[in-house]
Amino acid sequence: MTMTVGLVAVTLTGCDSLPFGGGDSTGTSDSMIVEVEVTSDSASATGVRVEVDARNDPERVETTDMPLPYAETFEVSLDTPFPLTGTSVEAIADAGASWISCQITMDGEIVAEERAEGAGATVFCAKKLRIGPQ
Template identity: 60%
Template sequence: MRRVARGAAVVATMAMVAAILAGCAFLPWSGGGGQSSASSDAMVVEVEVTSDAATASQLRVVVDAREDPQRVDQHDVSLPYGERFEVSKDVPFPLTGSLVEATAGQDATWIECRIILDGEVVAENRAEGAGATAVCEKKLRRGPQ
């Protein structure tokens, strides 16, 4: 009986390792929930910038993806600003972090930024005053966060 239980444990462990190496979407922690869909093939990073002014004097967005890093550098950006970035899950640890730096226009009294990762707010900040800069950053790392 022990030999059968030990053998079943070895088979289950090998199947789990093979599924991890293959990037299986059927694992409970993969977000796939056993169903394949286009949204489970990518992580979604959303960036939002708001202010009481019509424009931000400067905006910098960095989505640090291993396969396809994406960047926005703009001056005199119309607000509210929002953009969605998709990061493929084709590689281990596909996203290492995101950054938003937004500088308020001269007619602003405040500016806010927000980073949303797969529907969850992971960073937000508010800066007060004309010319103030709101900085939002989320670094992703292996292990406990």
């Protein structure tokens, strides 16, 4: 009786595009850069709230009368499984605004952006990260 054993090698490509911990194509990245931005045709927003839901170091910004444009960069460490579950931005236009917008960028890629029209309008951007199809 003769037995044959085969060995199959599988190569995974594109795994660095995962939204959590994939890193760059060289595999040397140890953090993700999350950038948020709020803009308007007005000089300020009556309220801005930002939440970066990082597992090790969640961050929150919440303020009233925020000068615009507002932009902030957050660095999320990738040293834990599923280091970031999501990011959200909410902003309220002041009475003199005709529009307000928000944008979330992760590692240079725009992942969410919205615009709301009118004085006192509220805009909300969010990117929730999950396993599987996005």
